[in-house]
Amino acid sequence: MMRPSALLPLALPALLAACTTARVPQNAAALNQFAADTTLRRIATAQDQRQTAALRPFLQSPKVRYRQAAASAFGSVQDKAALPDLLGALSDAAPEVRQAAAFALGQTADSAAAAPLANQINTETDARVRRTQLEALGKCVGKGSVALLLRVPANPGADTLATIGQAWGLYRAGLRGITSETSVRRAVSLLARQQPLEARLAAAQTLARTPRLDLTAYEAPVATAATSDPSYAVRAGATAALGKVKTPGLAATLASILRRDTDYRVRVAALRAMNASMYVPVKEAAWAALDDANAQVAVTAAEFFLNHASGETGQLFRDKAERMNSWRARSVLFAAALKHASAEEKEPIRKAIQQRYAGAAANPYEQAFLLKALGEDPGAYAFIEQATFAPKQPAVVSTYGIEALVALRNNPAFPAGQQPLFIQTLEKAIASNDVALIGTAAGALHDAKLNLRNEYRNLDLLRQAQQRIVLPRDVEAWQALQQALDFLESKATPTPTPSAAAQHPIDWKLVAGIPAGQRAVVHTSKGDVVLRLLVEEAPGSVASFVQLVHQGFYNGKNFHRVVPNFVAQGGCPRGDGWGGTDYTLRSEFADRQYAEGAVGLASAGKDTESCQWFITHSPTPHLDGRYTIFAVVERGMEVVHRIDIGDQIRSVELQKP
Template sequence: MTYSALLRAAALTALTGGALLPACTPRPGASAAAPTPAPTNQFALDSTLRRIATLQDERRTAALLPYLARPEAGYREAAAEALASVQDKAAIPRLLLLLQEEPAARVRQLTAYALGQTSDSTAETGLRQHLAEESDATARRYVLEALGHCTSRAGLAALTRLPPALATDTAALSGQAWGLYRAGLRGLTSEAAVARLVQLLAAAQPASARQAAANALARTRGLNLAPYVAALTAAARQDAHYAVRSAAAQALGKAATEASVPATLAALVRRDPDYRVRISALRAMTAAMYAPVKEAAWAALTDDNDQVALTAAEFFLAHAADEPGPVLLEKANRLAPWRVRATLLAAALRQTGAGQEAIRGAVQERYAASANAYEKGYLLKALGEDPAAFDFVREATFAPGQSVVVGTYGLEALVAQRHRPGFPAARQPDFALALRRGVLSGDVALMGIAAEAIRDPKLDLRRLLAKTDFLVAARQKLTLPRDLEAWQSLQQTIDYLQQRKPTPVPVAAAATHPIPWDVVTAIPAGQRAVVHTSKGDVVLHLLVNKAPGSVASFVQLTRQGFYDGKNFHRVVPNFVAQGGCPRGDGWGSSDYNLRSEFADLHYGAGAVGLASAGKDTESCQWFITHAPTPHLDGRYTIFAQVVQGMDVVSRLEIGDRIDKVELLF
């Protein structure tokens, strides 16, 4: 079987709950997917593909380049995709040459993808020249998106105007929209680019183009979208796809000065059938809209979906002004979901006026009564809004035998208190001593959080903690790569206090944990795993052909029972549910790091990615996306896709248990 045939056989039609783009697959127009996965993965059949993947893992650009000249198109595909993970600018000249000379359309697509992954403007001219010569529609889409990654400010105008010959090419329209999205994420935009994105948002445009345009308008910073409120409103209310409605609703927050926007957002919160759109509408609401949207936000506190209710509570925490604290306390006490309740209690504590002591006491009583470490942590987070609770939070943070989860939340709450305007100047030395205690605690989370606070210029701690000896002593006790995040935080603080250039991050080399090919070759291309959670089962398809090192690590940890009994420690509404941390607070790791595997895959709903502290620092933690999150594309490894149980994913909450992960045979 050829390499291309294997790819087609191993592809998966993802169940994305109505997502515009199938998660973890090339965008429309790329290689066709077949419904039945191959029983054997490509690496078990071909030692050359194993060699290419090994060179990718070892970041050996020079050794990969000759494979771009192999007579077999499959090897050229694999080498181009491997260079997309390596992201070495030294490969640009050879990739540009391949783009011009390559006869196979799929190779040209992956070559353009690899060039985009370099994010280097030296690729811009070659990509632009090739666009006029490219005969394959899908390859043109890839080239246009790559241009968005690589374009200079001067070149943005050309990306904004398609050649007349491509004006009705649906693939080119999609590519242009994604290109403008990628440019916008880099801070490159213009009035003409915004106007073009609004055109691409229209109902007559291709679905992929509409999704890209809506996301670009939502995520590009500094835009004033008031002139386009009618188009945004139409998309938010009427588009057939929730992902477009969701992003358009988010973009409406940048048109807050328009009188119609609050009513539109309030209506979406009350009526849109998809919980993700309701969340985006709540997030788009600003402090300036508070009065006209407040009633819709009150109602959302009891939404059937707890993620919506939590987002409503976060709205009040961020924007409530002059609300009586006791009223917020009363409403919070009637709410059942603990995270929603704790967040509204935080909003109550943030208010000024009578009743603060009673609110503080109520939060402290709930803390004492709760047996849930995550709820206790969130209640400390709520007390982070109240500097008067400093002693209570400090004692809870450093209590003997305390759960690491509680300690992590507690120190974060102390830092939050110090940031509050009412923090007493007389307590600043006590705060500094708490940070020093955190650094010397030996707990990686407390060390990392405390070090970050010490180097925060807003807290002005140089005069109280000027010496670095205790930071150096703490850093020397850490083990790399396991404790990389804490090490990095401590080192950054040492560099800050010593006023020297940042020290490079010591990323582990591939030799410390090479891809275990004996494990990889035994994994079927259609391998599935079921995550048994306290809310129900989630079934994953493991993408061994696209991320062999990451899948092998997940399989090995699963066989060891590593994930059994762990928790989902991070759930961000309409974004991700994350688990796999051995500590349960996000600061845990395995004893090794993996290298990033950035295949030509995209984060749609249900994509499963590896968390990291930067490129090539992946470990044991993984997350599942609730909705398309294209800003993660090419930055976080995708190693699996949810094929069953997205309804469970949408209900997961912090603290929900991973009872067991099993491989399905």
């Protein structure tokens, strides 16, 4: 079902009209800022509709709050045509307006903003604004201008915000691969204990996430931060960065962190930093981690063996799998058993997994993971295909099944004689009415590594499937099909997604009734989690969430995705991540970071948000400005850390003010 038409553009006189004040009820303290201020609603509507021309006049408003709101709105619009307007706002008399303008400039990621931002930093008098300007500068600099970030004095004295801003600027540049040896040295120096926590966190993230770094020369300071920083988040980031060190002694350091750190997120980071070259000296620590009290560590340890084990028998991993209490870790170990099995071992291991699959009918998520495990053995192709296309199969089982079949085709041991069978499987999936089957099969067709241009030519089948797609609900499948068509036809320019797939006006009547401090209690099978909804930062997203709560939409849904030390994600009506509502939302980006317990909306790209949401286990700043944050966890993070795939959202209720 297509979503409602967008509102007509607002007339300029209406946009410039003075605020209309509504009758204020006695509990006015609970109202959000939009309830009685129609001008703020106009600004937010212009932001939602991506109307640059409508927002521009508000930057000249006599009221600071409107200038600030308009500047901040451009952080979601992300229109480079607004660059001159935002650069002008950097000189606004009000620091909050200058700060909002700097954030919005960073969101445009326009290299033309780098030099003006750097110049403004030199004259900025407000420390908070300067911090935001420095981070925005990191989003705009290029390889030739990264030195602009290093002009801040190495020891800025009492101005710790300048240090923090520079650290985040280096991080934002590093995410895009923009770095230098001087930048790396500065990031390493910011790991020192005397630096502010935010600067240490940004530095650790910079070193962990900047691609293609060799940190061998900095092993000592990075290891010191990984083993002794008082913040788990800094230790985890620095531990991840140790994965870029190439010395024989690193294995012992990582094994020690895995055995001794008290925070499971750091132990997960240690396992992920380990690689195949250090398998022998770390395997005993990783083996012990399979019995870690925290299930996320056990799963990550199993993944380590799946990806990096060498010289082991498949029977070793099968025996350990049979003794595991956690079905998820057990499934991954079964995958390791198949991957590392000898030719003689494969058949009995495969049969054991198939028997386990038959006995796990009560848990479709376990069945799904067992199909994923079978994806390590081309001999399981027929079994997986039968399970994938079985009538009335739970969506998550079919989804993991088609993914396993694609994984088998990528396996170097996949028999050449079975390749025509794989094409038939893809056609069967594309001809189905299941969006996950269609989308995953289409994804295989545009996989450059598989390079199926010469093997698959039934383009009409792809076009017919695309015509059956319901937009905007199934935009991900539509995109996969179009990418497949573009690839198979060797198109140089990608075909854009239809703009009609992202039109859903904000329900202002509903927003007006949501208190500024509205709480929502998520009752899960592991306990309660209390969210504080950020209606003033993301009114459209919060209104959609509240409406779905009123409808009981989330009752009985599952957490279908849990990535250790990253996110727990749920709210999918299909239970596999491919489901959505019959409308999509516009992205709403505020100047807020993904800290531990941030609640964001999942999406398939900008302006494609729907009903799925996730909670972060720890700071995940690479999501900042890319995924809407509509709530934060106020109580119950200990529950979030226990949630695993398949756990249930029993109900969600809004607390009365």
